[in-house]
Amino acid sequence: xxxxxxxxxxxxxxxxxxxxxxxxxxxxxxxxxxxxxxxxxxxxxxxxxxxxxxxxxxxxxxxxxxxxxxxxxxxxxxxxxxxxxxxxxxxxxxxxxxxxxxxxxxxxxxxxxxxxxxxxxxxxxxxxxxxxxxxxxxxxxxxxxxxxxxxxxxxxxxxxxxxxxxxxxxxxxxxxxxxxxxxxxxxxxxxxxxxxxxxxxxxxxxxxxxxxxxxxxxxxxxxxxxxxxxxxxxxxxxxxxx
Numbered sequence: 001x002x003x004x005x006x007x008x009x010x011x012x013x014x015x016x017x018x019x020x021x022x023x024x025x026x027x028x029x030x031x032x033x034x035x036x037x038x039x040x041x042x043x044x045x046x047x048x049x050x051x052x053x054x055x056x057x058x059x060x061x062x063x064x065x066x067x068x069x070x071x072x073x074x075x076x077x078x079x080x081x082x083x084x085x086x087x088x089x090x091x092x093x094x095x096x097x098x099x100x101x102x103x104x105x106x107x108x109x110x111x112x113x114x115x116x117x118x119x120x121x122x123x124x125x126x127x128x129x130x131x132x133x134x135x136x137x138x139x140x141x142x143x144x145x146x147x148x149x150x151x152x153x154x155x156x157x158x159x160x161x162x163x164x165x166x167x168x169x170x171x172x173x174x175x176x177x178x179x180x181x182x183x184x185x186x187x188x189x190x191x192x193x194x195x196x197x198x199x200x201x202x203x204x205x206x207x208x209x210x211x212x213x214x215x216x217x218x219x220x221x222x223x224x225x226x227x228x229x230x231x232x233x234x235x236x237x238x239x240x241x242x
Contacts (some may be wrong), residue, residue, distance in 0.1 A: 003107035009070040010173055011062040015052070016079070016098030023056025025082045025097040028229060030060055034232025042066035047166060048140075054088075055068070061170065063106075072104040075217075075240040078202030079104050085208045094208055098201065104173045112172040115170040120144040122163070126155040143167045150174050203236070205229070215239060 011033060015026040037044040039051035043065035050058040064073070077221045079100055086095035123138040141163040152170040154163040204211045205225050218239035222228050228236075 003105060004070065006068050006070045006105065007065060008106040009064045009073050010102075010106055010170060011064055011073075011103040012059070012100075012102040012104070013057065013062075014059045014100040014102075015057060016100065018095070018097050020052060020054050020056055020088050021086050021095050022097045022099060023052040023054070023058055024088070025080075026057040026060070026080070026099045027055075029080060029099055029101060030057055030062070032229050032231055032233070033062070036232075036233050037064055038068070039231050040066060042069060045156060047156045047170065061154070063166075070103065070228045072237060073103045074105075076101055076237075079200065081201035081204045083204065083206045083208065104177050106169055107172045107176050112176065113174070114145070114175070118146050120146055124155075133159060139163060143171050144172060145175060148175065148178060150178065192198070218242070 011027050013026050015022040018025075034044050036042075043063070045063045045065075047061045048064055049060040052058050066072075079098055082097045082099075084095065084097075085092055089095060120143070122142045122144075124140045124142065125138055126140045139158065139160045140153065141160060142151060142153040143164070145167065150171065152167050152174060154167040157163045157166060177242075189205040200216070202217055203213065203215045205228070206214075207225055211223055211225055213228045213236075214220070215223045215236055218236070220236050220239035222232075222235060
């Protein structure tokens, strides 16, 4: 059994189908967890992100640090649903958006054996919102585990070597999670999964026609979604412990 780093949580957020509304929702969730981290005094570092045309998040990877942070946040993983009047609709229509949140524990790459021949390592220039290059050197690193199709990227560090080291830790954590999900005993048993299965949402954030955040697993509710989206998640995190 691999030892997890309970004081480091790897946060992934993926925008679901729905274009700019879903990407904006992913950005709102990123801000929510960032605000939570600020309230708790936790570290929050974006390792890699991909933006849509209007600045919304397609996907993002974040390293969060704090005492027992993985155990506190692990049950936040799942599909989060937003219902609101779309700010991107010229007709002011109500829109439902989905985003997938994943919290994983960090596992040091040195504690996990991966065949180097199963890896493809690519380098690229770091970029910011809108896709503009912010670094003229190819310091960012993307590593793909060819048998499973799992890929990770890191562009937060100054050097290519540092980004590669962090990327290997991310890959290790994702592979360990996938092995656990598929009950695989060896990396060779992992199968490529092209389609993303969103499943049912774990929590709904309704801003219109009424104001309510409801967790569908624990039953925890809040009639103040604005505060929840500003990082006030204590009620939901406490309910997840039970």
